[in-house]
Amino acid sequence: MLAELINPYYLQVASFILINIILGVSIYITLSTGQLSLANAGFMGIGAYTSALLTLNFDLPIIGGILAGTLLAGVFGILIGIPTLRLQGVYLAIVTLGFGEVIRVIFVNWESMTKGAVGLSGIPHMGRELLNTLKEFGFDPKILGLQNNQFVFLAIFLILLGVTISIITFFRRQNRSRVGRAFAAIKLDEKAAESMGINITYYKVLAFAQGALVAGFAGALFAHVLAYISPADFAYHRAVEILIFAVFGGSEVIWGPVFGALFLTVMPEVLRFISEYRYMIYGLIIIIMMAVRPQGLIDVNILNWLKLKTSKRRQKHGTSSQKSM
Amino acid sequence: MVLQVKKACKNFGGLSALSDVSFSINQGEIFGLIGPNGAGKTTMFNLITSMFTPTSGEIIFNEDNINGLKPHLITKKGICRTFQNIRLFPQMTAEENVMVGEHCRSKSGVFSSVFRTKSQRKEEERIRSKANELLEFVGLGGFADVVSDSLAYGQQRRLEIARALASSPQLLLLDEPAAGMNETETSELFHLIKKIQEQSITVLLIEHDMPLVMKLCDRIAVLNFGKKIAEGTPAEIQNNSDVIEAYLGSEEEDLYA
Numbered sequence: 001m002l003a004e005l006i007n008p009y010y011l012q013v014a015s016f017i018l019i020n021i022i023l024g025v026s027i028y029i030t031l032s033t034g035q036l037s038l039a040n041a042g043f044m045g046i047g048a049y050t051s052a053l054l055t056l057n058f059d060l061p062i063i064g065g066i067l068a069g070t071l072l073a074g075v076f077g078i079l080i081g082i083p084t085l086r087l088q089g090v091y092l093a094i095v096t097l098g099f100g101e102v103i104r105v106i107f108v109n110w111e112s113m114t115k116g117a118v119g120l121s122g123i124p125h126m127g128r129e130l131l132n133t134l135k136e137f138g139f140d141p142k143i144l145g146l147q148n149n150q151f152v153f154l155a156i157f158l159i160l161l162g163v164t165i166s167i168i169t170f171f172r173r174q175n176r177s178r179v180g181r182a183f184a185a186i187k188l189d190e191k192a193a194e195s196m197g198i199n200i201t202y203y204k205v206l207a208f209a210q211g212a213l214v215a216g217f218a219g220a221l222f223a224h225v226l227a228y229i230s231p232a233d234f235a236y237h238r239a240v241e242i243l244i245f246a247v248f249g250g251s252e253v254i255w256g257p258v259f260g261a262l263f264l265t266v267m268p269e270v271l272r273f274i275s276e277y278r279y280m281i282y283g284l285i286i287i288i289m290m291a292v293r294p295q296g297l298i299d300v301n302i303l304n305w306l307k308l309k310t311s312k313r314r315q316k317h318g319t320s321s322q323k324s325m
Numbered sequence: 326m327v328l329q330v331k332k333a334c335k336n337f338g339g340l341s342a343l344s345d346v347s348f349s350i351n352q353g354e355i356f357g358l359i360g361p362n363g364a365g366k367t368t369m370f371n372l373i374t375s376m377f378t379p380t381s382g383e384i385i386f387n388e389d390n391i392n393g394l395k396p397h398l399i400t401k402k403g404i405c406r407t408f409q410n411i412r413l414f415p416q417m418t419a420e421e422n423v424m425v426g427e428h429c430r431s432k433s434g435v436f437s438s439v440f441r442t443k444s445q446r447k448e449e450e451r452i453r454s455k456a457n458e459l460l461e462f463v464g465l466g467g468f469a470d471v472v473s474d475s476l477a478y479g480q481q482r483r484l485e486i487a488r489a490l491a492s493s494p495q496l497l498l499l500d501e502p503a504a505g506m507n508e509t510e511t512s513e514l515f516h517l518i519k520k521i522q523e524q525s526i527t528v529l530l531i532e533h534d535m536p537l538v539m540k541l542c543d544r545i546a547v548l549n550f551g552k553k554i555a556e557g558t559p560a561e562i563q564n565n566s567d568v569i570e571a572y573l574g575s576e577e578e579d580l581y582a
Contacts (some may be wrong), residue, residue: 128507170439177438177449178431185414185425195374196427197400197492206435300416 006146011153017265018160022218023243024257025167030211031251032175033204034187036045036093038239039080040215042100043073044051045234047216049107050224051113052123055224062124066220071167073216074209085201086091100239104302107231113118126159126224127152156225171254183207215242237279244282247289259298327496328351328373328404332381335368337553342368343551345382350496350544355528356517357559359535361571364548366531367409370498373529374406377397388498392463401429405489406498409531411481413473419484420469421564423456426491459487463517479510483517496527503534509539539563547571 022184023040030037037190050072084095107114114120131152174180182203185193194200223229241264249260255274256301264282268275289296329349335342341364350356358366371377373384375396384391391399405426414422431452437445460469463483468476469544472483478561482502490495499518511534518528518541532538538545539559547555547562549571555562 141397173439173441174435177445178433178434178452179438180426181417181421181425182419182428183427184417188414188416189412191376192408192414194396195376195400195406196426196488197397197405199395199397219562 006150006154008149008153011271013265015153015160016033017262018157018164019218019222019225020245020261020265021164021258022167022221024249024261025171025254026211026214026218027242028251028254028257028311029171029214030182030207031246032183033207034088034185034190035204035208036089036196037096037208037211038093038243039096040097040211040242041236041238042096042103043077043104043212043215043237044222045100045107045231046076047073047219048229051220052120052223052229053113055124056120056122056201058152062126062224065124066217066224068073069220069223070217071211073211073219074253075252077207077209077212077216080212081205084208085204087211097236097239098266099233101236104231104235107234112198114231116204119228119232121221121228123223123227123229125152125227126221127156129157160199160221167217168254168258175254179203179206195318202256221316240279240282244285246286247296250298252299253303255303256296256298262297264316326350327354327387328529329383329385329551330369330513331383331385332420333369334373335365335372335377335386336380339552341377341467343372343548345553346553346555347382348546348553350354350527350529352449352529353522353525355530355541357538357545358529358531358543358548359533359538359562360548365551366548367500368551369548370406370500370529370531373399373498388554397429400492400494403493403495404498405492405494405496407482407485407489409500409504411485413481413485415472415474415489417473418470419460419465419473420453420456421486422484423459423487423491424452424457424489427452427455428492430493446542456487459490459531460513461485462490462520463487464513479506479513482506483514486517486521488527489500490521494526496523496529499528499530499532500531501531503532503537504508515541528563 023044026040026043027037030040047066047069049069051062054060054068055062055065069218073224078101080096084092087095100301108117110116131148141148144151146154152191182193182198185196185198186203190200219234222233245260245264246257247260248257248264250260274281326349331347333346334344346365346369348356351431360367360568368377369388375391378393386402386404389402391402394402414425417425424544431448433445433448457469460466461563463482463486465476465484465487468480473520476484486497486499486502503514506514515537518530522528530538530542540557543563544556544558546553547565554567554571555565557565
């Protein structure tokens with residue numbers, strides 16, 4: 001019964017959607033202090049390569065690798081965040097884009113370590129490792145009526161789903177707090193924020209490092225879901241793709257990039273025949289969005305409208321709906 | 326003495342915006358800083374709040390030299406300001422604007438915020454209720470949930486004062502709070518500033534509305550072309566010939582006019 005419903009292909013697509021959502025969140029965090037960083041593809045690469053190399057060469061468990069990759073990306077976030085504090089807008093975007101390219105070039109040229117442009121293969125696969133561990137304890141997916149590979153992809157999907165929900169919850173809570181107010185104040189008026197007693201250096205570097213941590217985390221997950229990475233995965237295209245999630249979905253609220261990542265990952269899968277033209281379509285989307293809706297599809301007004309709608313519907317059905325967020 | 330400015334100078338390139346300006350403000354006073362346009366009043370504010378560092382001279386707050394401190398630390402020490410051209414956080418509600426003002430008097434970090442610890446929830450509660458008290462205090466009681474951008478001009482000015490008061494300052498700097506206000510609004514502002522003084526907050530005020538300044542201030546300093554030309558009580562200032570000359574031109578010029 002369950003076995004017929006679970007299609008590894010769909011689960012794989014769903015897993016990539018979740019990774020892209022995490023990447024969308026990563027650019028949203030830095031944007032929420034008004035800093036446009038295009039370095040997230042680079043941070044993602046740092047996370048992916050660190051975790052892959054540690055698990056391949058030192059037999060580190062996957063969790064350890066992911067943790068190390070995430071932290072190293074965060075450290076690089078701080079290192080890049082501090083000198084770029086004074087830069088704004090386009091200047092910051094150019095510098096961070098350059099940083100991403102430097103990272104990619106290092107991956108290509110440090111052949112003894114990274115195998116260059118060929119990339120790393122045979123990276124421990126999160127789902128398969130989990131299955132092997134469980135099998136040692138006498139677990140067999142057949143108990144659930146699942147094939148081995150069905151179980152593997154289902155496990156990955158569920159882990160990523162849990163992780164994604166935790167990350168979104170984390171940053172939603174952070175947003176509705178003293179830290180979130182400081183971020184928003186800096187984004188809206190840096191000078192005024194400073195003279196209201198907000199340490200803008202601290203909060204800007206914090207946002208930058210958090211964005212890098214999350215991107216590095218997404219990269220490490222990516223490595224252990226795909227089991228193969230190459231420098232091309234973290235190139236300019238990826239940086240633009242992450243940016244598009246925020247541009248298309250909107251960067252005012254966290255649901256913007258989440259929706260952007262969801263929609264823009266599903267679209268090429270559903271419309272297979274246009275996936276070759278993906279980057280052309282991305283270009284078109286940027287132009288149209290900038291002209292028609294610069295704040296992105298999802299903004300505060302739309303969210304309020306949706307809330308109103310659902311609360312009205314609930315009232316119609318007679319269930320109480322006094323409590324809203 | 327709350328604030329002492331000693332021989333403050335500020336040059337922008339070859340241009341001297343302030344030269345050798347000294348004055349001091351006593352605890353609980355409303356001190357006026359007046360002068361024609363371009364006299365250096367706002368530059369003085371920027372020096373006191375460390376937006377600029379003085380070229381030379383000292384600024385002493387409660388016996389501490391505050392030269393070169395970061396602006397956010399100045400706020401923490403107890404000096405907060407409003408801006409000549411209103412600088413609220415436009416997309417935040419009135420309540421959120423004031424809550425931002427309490428930033429330096431609260432301390433929840435990332436983890437206590439995310440895990441909603443007990444102390445964080447208490448602090449958040451306290452911040453919110455204080456913000457609402459302050460909105461009430463400046464006469465914006467019913468506007469907590471209104472986005473600050475859509476408030477009327479006079480209300481935005483008062484909201485800025487509430488936001489500055491939220492940092493619990495000892496010294497409040499008001500940069501032309503009555504600019505663009507009509508007579509009713511100005512008289513409301515007069516009472517508001519008096520109420521702030523009653524809470525033993527010292528006020529330093531830049532203002533062009535002379536009747537308001539003369540009614541409100543205990544002492545006044547007059548700047549012209551970056552130099553202090555007079556200091557004294559409103560009555561002394563009104564009869565000071567240098568001040569009259571700075572504002573109206575000298576009598577000789579009048580003959581030719």
